[in-house]
Amino acid sequence: MKILVTGAAGFIGMHMSTALCQQGHQVIGIDDLNDYYPASLKQQRLVQLQSHAGFSFQHLDIAEPDALSQLMACHRPDVVIHLAAQPGVRYSQENPLAYTRSNLIGFTELLEACRLYPVRHLIFASTSSVYGSNLTVPLHESEATDAPLSFYAATKKANEVMAYSYAHLYGIPMTGLRFFTVYGPWGRPDMAPWLFTDAILHNRPIKVFGHGKLQRDFTYVSDIVESMSRLIHLPPDASQGDPYRVFNIGNHQPVAIPDFIATLERVLGKSAITESVDMQPGDVPSTCADCTALTAVTGFCPSVQLEDGLSRFVAWYRDYHGV
Numbered sequence: 532m533k534i535l536v537t538g539a540a541g542f543i544g545m546h547m548s549t550a551l552c553q554q555g556h557q558v559i560g561i562d563d564l565n566d567y568y569p570a571s572l573k574q575q576r577l578v579q580l581q582s583h584a585g586f587s588f589q590h591l592d593i594a595e596p597d598a599l600s601q602l603m604a605c606h607r608p609d610v611v612i613h614l615a616a617q618p619g620v621r622y623s624q625e626n627p628l629a630y631t632r633s634n635l636i637g638f639t640e641l642l643e644a645c646r647l648y649p650v651r652h653l654i655f656a657s658t659s660s661v662y663g664s665n666l667t668v669p670l671h672e673s674e675a676t677d678a679p680l681s682f683y684a685a686t687k688k689a690n691e692v693m694a695y696s697y698a699h700l701y702g703i704p705m706t707g708l709r710f711f712t713v714y715g716p717w718g719r720p721d722m723a724p725w726l727f728t729d730a731i732l733h734n735r736p737i738k739v740f741g742h743g744k745l746q747r748d749f750t751y752v753s754d755i756v757e758s759m760s761r762l763i764h765l766p767p768d769a770s771q772g773d774p775y776r777v778f779n780i781g782n783h784q785p786v787a788i789p790d791f792i793a794t795l796e797r798v799l800g801k802s803a804i805t806e807s808v809d810m811q812p813g814d815v816p817s818t819c820a821d822c823t824a825l826t827a828v829t830g831f832c833p834s835v836q837l838e839d840g841l842s843r844f845v846a847w848y849r850d851y852h853g854v
Contacts, residue, residue, distance in 0.1 A: 532651075533557045534763070535608040537593055537641070538615030540564060540573035542719050543656070543710075543755060545580060547612060550756045552583035559606050562615065563592040567622070567629075568720050576717055593637035599644040607648060610763055613641055613655035616687075619721060620660060620813045623683035634686035642697045652704050652766035654759060657691055659711040659748070659781065659818045660684035668785070669821040672709070672777055681813030691777060698775035704766035705774065708759070711781030711820045715752030715840060716847030723747075723788075724844050727795055731803045732854055739788055741810040746785040746817040751840035754833030755780055761829040781820025782833045791837070798841045 534551055538544040539560025551558045560580060564570050580586050591598050593615050603611075617623075617633040638655075645653050661676040661684050679685040691707050698705040714724045730737045758780045767776050786794075792803050810816075826832045848854070 532609040532763075533559070533606065535559045535561070535603070535606065535611045537561050537611070537613045539580065539588065540577050541614055542717055543713060543752060544614040545576040545717055546715070546752050546756050547614065547759060548580050548586060549583065550760055552580075552585040554760065556585060558583075558586045559602075559608060560586060560588045561591040561593070561602065562588075564590060567617065567619070572717075572720065593640055594632045596640070599640045600647055603644045603648040609651050611641070611645060611650050611653045612759065612763075613638075613653065616656060618683070618719070620681045620683050621811060623681050624813060627682045630682055630686045635689060638690050638693060642693060645703050646697065646701050649703060652706065652763060653694070654706045654708065654762060655690065655694060657707045657709045657777065658684060658687045659709050659779070659820065660815065661688045661691065661709060662815070662818070664815055666817065668817065669783055669819040670779065671821040672779060672824055680815060683813075695775045702769045702774055704769060705776075706762055706767065707775075707777040709777065709779045709820075710755060711748040711750045711779065711818055713750050713752055713755055715844055718752070718844065723791070724795070724841065725848070727792060727803070728799065728845060728848050731795065731799055731801055734804065736804040736806040737792065738808050739792070739805050740808055740814060741788070741816065742807045743787065743789045744816065745788050745810070745814065746819070747788070747791070748781040748783065748785050748818045748820050749791065749837055749840070750780060750782045750820075750833055751835035751843075754782065754835055757831055758825060758829060758833065761831055765828055778825040778828070779820040779822055780825060780833060781818070781822060782835070783820050783822050784837075785817055785819040786837055794838050795841055795845075798838065798845050
């Protein structure tokens with residue numbers, strides 16, 4: 532198939548695009564290569580992607596009026612995998628307009644493009660942050676998501692309801708995916724695996740927010756890619772009911788942050804210096820995914836264990852930085 536991947540130079544976008552090329556699909560990747568974190572990392576991901584014969588790239592901002600529609604009119608993809616977004620819970624307090632532009636205006640442009648040039652399936656990234664402070668364990672898709680604790684989460688909740696309306700108005704098959712703390716090689720430098728690894732190797736203290744009481748459902752990127760690869764071929768059938776659905780994708784094994792640090796210490800063979808601090812605004816105390824619905828549809832459930840995943844990440848990190 533011909534598949535459009537937005538945010539192709541991002542962390543998950545790179546891994547997804549690579550897998551699609553390896554599966555024999557033609558991939559059109561787009562990205563605006565913004566400077567939320569060093570664009571050099573995105574450029575290096577692109578270098579990896581451009582070694583695949585089935586991959587082509589266009590530098591494009593999804594929020595530019597009609598840019599996506601023009602691209603889709605030219606290429607007419609069968610499937611769209613939408614991973615482009617302004618990420619980050621904490622940064623959304625500093626620069627909410629960046630989230631408005633990318634996550635709201637950009638997503639509207641994407642929906643309009645899919646209305647004008649219909650696709651077999653639109654898969655888009657949401658986040659576990661939409662659950663807010665919900666303490667239900669594990670979190671099921673039916674839980675309330677109307678009290679997000681960060682503006683980032685609010686924009687992603689908005690994406691879900693925007694997609695729902697377009698799916699029902701225009702019969703576009705759509706699947707939203709609530710990612711739970713994704714990590715792995717080529718990951719983002721603002722996420723805990725990168726930040727903590729860098730701090731330990733350079734003898735800097737790690738800030739342990741929430742005084743060590745926070746838990747996260749760390750999900751290795753290959754489990755995300757496998758889930759999406761299967762879902763591509765399994766769009767919701769509007770003739771059988773609902774053209775829209777949403778799934779959790781998580782490892783369904785919450786890990787306390789001190790245990791995460793201890794695992795990373797074992798992998799690195801070096802002790803961390805820690806500093807206990809208060810929880811930051813917008814953070815949630817715990818995340819844990821119920822993946823029953825995902826498994827029922829795809830036959831797959833994320834399973835990469837934390838120590839294995841961190842070992843792979845650290846091996847990549849040492850190679851990338853020459854450490």
